[in-house]
Amino acid sequence: MSRHYKDFQLSSIEHFCLTVEKGSFTAAANMLGITPAAVSRSIARLEDRLNVRLFVRTTRQLRVTSFGQAYYEQCRQALNQLNDAELTIKNTQSSLHGLIRISAPTPFTHFRLIPFLLLFKKKYPNIHIDIHSSNRNIIFSEDNFDIAIRGQKPKDCNLIARKLEDSELIVVATPTYLQNMGIPVMLEDLKKHNCIEFELPSTGRKISWHFCKKGKPIELEIKGNFTILDDFLATNELVKNHAGLMQVYRFSIEKELKSGELVEVLKEFNGATRPFFLLYPHAKYLPLNVRLFVDSLIEYMSLTKQDYL
Known part of the structure; x- marks a missing residue:
């Protein structure tokens, strides 16, 4: 017909x-x-x-x-x-163009996404990318984003979620802070320390710290005299300025650990992780540049994880 x-x-x-x-x-x-x-x-x-x-x-x-x-x-x-x-x-890479709008949490943006984007742009120079770096959750239908990266799998069945990695969590402090306040050996010792807190902007809830003890997960509510709202990377600056202990993503302080600026503590209770998911709307049709970006980022993260093994 x-x-x-x-x-x-x-x-x-x-x-x-x-x-x-x-x-x-x-x-x-x-x-x-x-x-x-x-x-x-x-x-x-x-x-x-x-x-x-x-x-x-x-x-x-x-x-x-x-x-x-x-x-x-x-x-x-x-x-x-x-x-x-x-x-x-x-069928030429140089002809691929268009806008991709991405929302991602600040630590992932700085230490994972930006290094990837620099490589991606070399290969596809005519694709324009807008980056929204924030820990605030977005609503795809209202905020007009193509892709989001978040630290938990969404309940929304209209979104496709593809895991990028499980990021290791560790507790760190400066040598100066530890010299003044002592080195925590047991989890109970955290009560004697200033633990830097982070409040989720979407819920207003303070993030608890996660550990593993003999293979079993442990979740602790911690206390301190600093609470950071929204900008997770500000906690890194506080801990580097001797303000206390902080549980961070290992990938966000690799350089500081290697240089000795920060020291890892409570290693016996390592093993806790937080996932990062790549999210995009469930649709019959996904624009070519977005589909290319999704596949490229997943490939990049698989190679990155191999590098860190």
């Missing part, structure tokens, strides 16, 4: 998708190099053809309707697929 699109205008759909993404006719028009009025007329023709309102227009704001949001999600996938089909035919 054939279907004819006599009034079909691909440009109108492109104008509509860009307006949803930019939030206004003016911003979309600036990207397209045309006038806001031209964008508005183009979308009005699309609404007439569909016989449905795609936007609620007021003098102060432009809001996409529920029909418009559903139409946008389908159209954006279709436009991306058309673009990828063209890139596949051209």
